[in-house]
Amino acid sequence: MLNNKLSGERKAYILLMKALMLFSVAVTAALVLFLFGYVLIRGLPNISWELLSTKPSYLTERIGILPDILNTLYLLLATLAVGLPLGVGAAVYLTEYAGNRRLVSLIEYAAETLSGIPSIIYGLVGMLFFCQFLRMKTSLLAGALTLVIMNLPTIMRTTQESLKTVPQSYREGAFGLGAGKWRVVRTVVLPNCLDGIITGCILAAGRVLGESAALLYTAGFAHAVHGLKEGLLSPGASLTVALYVYAKEQGEFAVAFAIAAILMLLTLLINLLAALVQKGCKRRTSQ
Amino acid sequence: MNNIMTARDLCLWYGQAQALKNINMDIAENSITALIGPSGCGKSTFLKTLNRMNDLVPGVKITGQVCYREEDIYDKNVDVNQLRREVGMVFQKPNPFPMSIYDNIAYGPRTHGIRKRGELDEIVEQALRDAAIWDEVKDRLKKNALGLSGGQQQRLCIARALAVKPSVLLMDEPTSALDPISTSRIEELAMGLKDRYTIVIVTHNMQQALRISDNTAFFLLGELVEYGDTQTMFDQPADKRTEAYITGRFG
Amino acid sequence: MERAGIAPRPFRKGDNMAKKKQLVENLVHGLFLLLGLITVGCVLLITLYLVVSGIPAIREIGLADFLFGRRWASTAAEPAYGILPFILTSIYGTAGAILIGVPLGFLCAVYLAKMAQPGIRNIMESAVSLLAGIPSVVYGLVGMLVLVPGIRRLFHVPDGASLLAAILVLAVMILPSIIKVSITALEAVPREYEEASLALGATPVETWFRVSVPAAKSGIAAAVVLGVGRAIGETMAVMMVSGNAPNMPDLFQSVRFLTTAVASEMAYSAGLQQQALFSIALVLFLFIMLINAALKAFLKGSKEG
Numbered sequence: 058m059l060n061n062k063l064s065g066e067r068k069a070y071i072l073l074m075k076a077l078m079l080f081s082v083a084v085t086a087a088l089v090l091f092l093f094g095y096v097l098i099r100g101l102p103n104i105s106w107e108l109l110s111t112k113p114s115y116l117t118e119r120i121g122i123l124p125d126i127l128n129t130l131y132l133l134l135a136t137l138a139v140g141l142p143l144g145v146g147a148a149v150y151l152t153e154y155a156g157n158r159r160l161v162s163l164i165e166y167a168a169e170t171l172s173g174i175p176s177i178i179y180g181l182v183g184m185l186f187f188c189q190f191l192r193m194k195t196s197l198l199a200g201a202l203t204l205v206i207m208n209l210p211t212i213m214r215t216t217q218e219s220l221k222t223v224p225q226s227y228r229e230g231a232f233g234l235g236a237g238k239w240r241v242v243r244t245v246v247l248p249n250c251l252d253g254i255i256t257g258c259i260l261a262a263g264r265v266l267g268e269s270a271a272l273l274y275t276a277g278f279a280h281a282v283h284g285l286k287e288g289l290l291s292p293g294a295s296l297t298v299a300l301y302v303y304a305k306e307q308g309e310f311a312v313a314f315a316i317a318a319i320l321m322l323l324t325l326l327i328n329l330l331a332a333l334v335q336k337g338c339k340r341r342t343s344q
Numbered sequence: 345m346n347n348i349m350t351a352r353d354l355c356l357w358y359g360q361a362q363a364l365k366n367i368n369m370d371i372a373e374n375s376i377t378a379l380i381g382p383s384g385c386g387k388s389t390f391l392k393t394l395n396r397m398n399d400l401v402p403g404v405k406i407t408g409q410v411c412y413r414e415e416d417i418y419d420k421n422v423d424v425n426q427l428r429r430e431v432g433m434v435f436q437k438p439n440p441f442p443m444s445i446y447d448n449i450a451y452g453p454r455t456h457g458i459r460k461r462g463e464l465d466e467i468v469e470q471a472l473r474d475a476a477i478w479d480e481v482k483d484r485l486k487k488n489a490l491g492l493s494g495g496q497q498q499r500l501c502i503a504r505a506l507a508v509k510p511s512v513l514l515m516d517e518p519t520s521a522l523d524p525i526s527t528s529r530i531e532e533l534a535m536g537l538k539d540r541y542t543i544v545i546v547t548h549n550m551q552q553a554l555r556i557s558d559n560t561a562f563f564l565l566g567e568l569v570e571y572g573d574t575q576t577m578f579d580q581p582a583d584k585r586t587e588a589y590i591t592g593r594f595g
Numbered sequence: 596m597e598r599a600g601i602a603p604r605p606f607r608k609g610d611n612m613a614k615k616k617q618l619v620e621n622l623v624h625g626l627f628l629l630l631g632l633i634t635v636g637c638v639l640l641i642t643l644y645l646v647v648s649g650i651p652a653i654r655e656i657g658l659a660d661f662l663f664g665r666r667w668a669s670t671a672a673e674p675a676y677g678i679l680p681f682i683l684t685s686i687y688g689t690a691g692a693i694l695i696g697v698p699l700g701f702l703c704a705v706y707l708a709k710m711a712q713p714g715i716r717n718i719m720e721s722a723v724s725l726l727a728g729i730p731s732v733v734y735g736l737v738g739m740l741v742l743v744p745g746i747r748r749l750f751h752v753p754d755g756a757s758l759l760a761a762i763l764v765l766a767v768m769i770l771p772s773i774i775k776v777s778i779t780a781l782e783a784v785p786r787e788y789e790e791a792s793l794a795l796g797a798t799p800v801e802t803w804f805r806v807s808v809p810a811a812k813s814g815i816a817a818a819v820v821l822g823v824g825r826a827i828g829e830t831m832a833v834m835m836v837s838g839n840a841p842n843m844p845d846l847f848q849s850v851r852f853l854t855t856a857v858a859s860e861m862a863y864s865a866g867l868q869q870q871a872l873f874s875i876a877l878v879l880f881l882f883i884m885l886i887n888a889a890l891k892a893f894l895k896g897s898k899e900g
Contacts, residue, residue: 059415059422059430063798064457071800078710081702082719085774088767089722092729092737146630154627167634173887174641174880175828177854181861181876182644206637213634237616239623267730270830270854274861297732297831304736305835317733324728328721397794429796439787442810451805452795501791508795 093321100318103311113280120303120312124280128197128293129266131285132276135201136208136265137258143205144212145247145254151213152220153242172210179207180271188275195292200276204265211264212257219253220246256334263327266320269297278302296320348373348512348542349394349431354408356389358401363389365566366408371512371559376534376543378557378574380550382589385563387546391514394544395431396424412512429456432510436517438497440489440504445481448489448500452508467507475503476533495526499533506541513537515545519552531556550590554578562586642880649877652676652870661874667841667851669860669868676871678856678878684844685853685882688758688833689826692765696826697819699766700773704818707774708781709803720778727771735835738764743836750847756838758850764832769822776821780814781807817893824886827879830854853879 063071111121147164155161183203184195193199223246231241247254277292280299294302296316304313347370356364364386371377379387392398393410396417410417417427429452440448449468458464468485472478477499481492489500498518505513515534519527534543535556547553553560554574561571562583570577570586581587653661656676664677707716739756742763747755784807792802808815830852838849839859851859857872857879864872 059412059417059419059426062423063425066457067455067798067801071798074800074804075710078702078706081699082706082711084699085703085726085770086719086722088770089726092733093725095737095741096733143630143633146627147633150627150631154624155631160631164631164634167638169891170638170884170887171634173824173828173883173890175830175854175883177828177830177858178641178645178876178880178883181857181873182641184861185644185648186640209634209637237620239620263728267728267732269730269732270858273858297730300730300732300736301831301835304732304739310736310740313736317736320730320733324725324730328724328728331724332721395794397790400790400793425796425798427796428794433791433794435787435790435794437787439785439791441788441791441806451792452797455792455795455797455801455805504791505795 093325096314096317096321100314100316100321103315104318108312108315112282120309122296122299122312122316124282125294125296125299125316127282127288128276129295129297131197131288131293132201132204132272132295133262133265134285135198135289136204137261139202140205140208140212140261141254141258144209144257145216147209148213148216148220149242149247152217153238153246168210168213171206176207176268176271179203180274183271183275193290195275195277196290197276197293198289200272200295201289203271203275204268207268207271208261208264211260212254215253215257215260216250217253219250219256222253223249252334252337256331259327259331259334263324263331266323266327267297269295269301272298273301346373347371348413349544350409350411351390351393352409352411354390354393354410355406356386356393356398357405359403363566364393367568369561369568369571371542371544373511373542374538374540375558376538376545376556378553378560379544379546379563380548380553380560380589381563381569383548386566387561387563388516390563391516391544391546394512394514395428395433397428397433399424429508430510431512431514432505432508433514434498434502434505434516434518437521438494438501440492440497440500442488442490444486445489445492445500446485449504449507452504456508471503471507472500474506474537475499476529476536477503493526495522495529498522498526498530502530502533506537510541512542512544515543517546517548520548527552550578550592562589564589645873645877645880648870648873650874652867652874653877655867656871656874661871662878665843667856669864669871674868676867678853678875680841680843681851681853681856681875682878684758684850685827685879687844688761688765688837688850688852689823691758691762692769692826693819693822695762696766696769696822697773700770700818700822701777701815703770704774704777704781705803705808708778709799709807723771723774726767727775731768731829731832732835734764734768735832738832738836746847752847754838754849756836756849757847758837758844759846761833761837761850761852764836765826765829768829768832769825772825773818773822776818777811777815780811780818783814784810813893817890820886820890820893824883824890827882827886828854830858834858853882 108121109126110123111119112124113120151161151164180203183199187193187199187202188195227245227249228241231245272295276295278294278298279292280294281291283291296319300313300316303309349371351367351369354364354367355362367390379391381387389398393406398404406418412427412430441451446468449471450464453464453467469478472481477496480496489497492500519530522530531552534545537543545557557574559572560574560577562569564585570581570583577586578590581590661676661678663679664675665679666675666677667680668675707719711719738760742760743755745755746752746757746760788806788810789802792806797805833852834855837852837855839851839855840849841851842848844850853875857876860868861872
């Protein structure tokens, strides 16, 4: 009696669902492989030292992406330099200081809202507020400040999660020795959530690297080589914006694919770093 | 009386740890068999070997034989889903699905291919009546089952198990999460079901075993120490360890 | 009696050192409060700017003409500012992406959460994270050079840059968030539900789809809403594959989304045209706020259910 196998209808259902699931996973895996394979195969051969180390010139019709690399770097530095203290500070306030439940949920709601706003709207408001109202003009600094607002929720959330894992007993121990709140936060709490802060940094770096819509009208399209200080105050295209311009407006697909390949490699690197940091903290907390 | 299930030289390992040692046991049809013993003695593990719920635990190894109506249930030709249909199970914590009361009961029959509305209605009503909960829920069959009280949820779970028309019902400490009044209702229910079903129940409660079971098995450290008629076992335990346990020397 | 060498330490509030300490504490507290309030300030700033700069054009054009006008010709001699084509394109595009991306992502999530071996699951989860990390311009580039010509050849249309191309790109772009959020929801389903189903003689596959999935439905709904938010807000990738002509939506026609409408004209716009672009951004913002509210409701439901 027990050897009665499943009815045909049930068997068919199970088979169908399994097939559908495997199909979906196969499609997803194939997409990832294709995207990376295609971009790298078309892009890597176009990367040359000349491309990386020069700036574009209309006279010689040469295209170089050095300014775009530098601009991206400046954007990254400026965004993290401003965003990190703000995001970490906000997280510290929420987990260590805030007493008012309503205020906390208001701040958290605001952060959620920010993370849902599309980047083009950030670009627009960034243009109105930083470029026009604060008279920064179209500049990397305006772009970076726009990116700071975009990335605040990310940095805040990862720091907050990490702060929550710092054992209450550490804090109690320090308070018990007569340390003030600020001292406890500075010496006991923050050092113990470094991994969360680093994770937040890496995630934010990934977003800065990949962002384009928010930068179009805040940081602009220029391809000039500047030092950091000068660069921040002048307009400049990031790698992503340069990719867009070369592909969509100039039809320079070789350069576009070279930039795309660089961006893909950086994405790979950032994912790897994030995984490593996460692995590192798991090991630490399990000890 | 016929034996509906038998275990022969049954051993079970979780990885390296042996949880059951050479269990030999016959379970009589249309009776209530209680499995008692201290925590970690293997009684729940044994219960789960009877419908192969242990298959879900990674690293389990089983030797020996368990038969249901003379068929080896660990034979490779056995369909485990058919087995679980014949040998149903009620868990320690009431676990109704987060669906309506009706859909909870109809879940099993639907799984086994019954689609007709009229037929399902009948099965649902019968199962709820058998589980003595029909009068309490008949007006709110479409309401979410999670809105019921703990005791009601457990009777609903019994009704859900009955709806696939099993022959054997395994109960894993079904009253340990319930209050005394709900507990006594479940006990009454179990005794009422005995005519048509075979019940194997794991319990921590000596009184409960004494009140409802026909046969009792006492497990200790993975061994079946003593097995026999409940009344006899509680009056004159043959083994010192059984006596020590039922008189409350260790628990 | 004092022991030599150790001065008595002040601990009362009135003492000088304690006062100074208290002052520092208060300052720091205030500073952190300020940092905490920055997010709130940003949300207010964004809302304020969009409302203030978005309202004038709507007042001048008229709300009904703006929202339901079927013609957008901002640079014509007699300009028309109707954004119905953009609204509908955004809605159709998002719906299409959801229609393709959700089943794909959802089935993937069930496989990864319930069926996959740990090794495969790890690999696939990293692959999905990679997919999430690819910049949208790269999606746009690949779409431009693979998808657009492909559609042109496959369907024999004059230009492959179309709503269909945008839908396909968006479907891929929302996959990661749908997969990740659905996996989290499926993992949260109590083990007991699945055991009960198996004990009734249901097979694992039947159990996943008939018990685990319904039990995780609000979490999965949240995944869908999140996908909607992503799709409706995406700009660059869509701009590169959809052709950007302000047509009413048609699968094989060049179309313009709310997001791309703002992005594509901002560079050279002025006067009423620019104000109208701000108004489009305001409409987009309202859509997003609506979606956020829905998301919050679903997440709340999944916590309670």
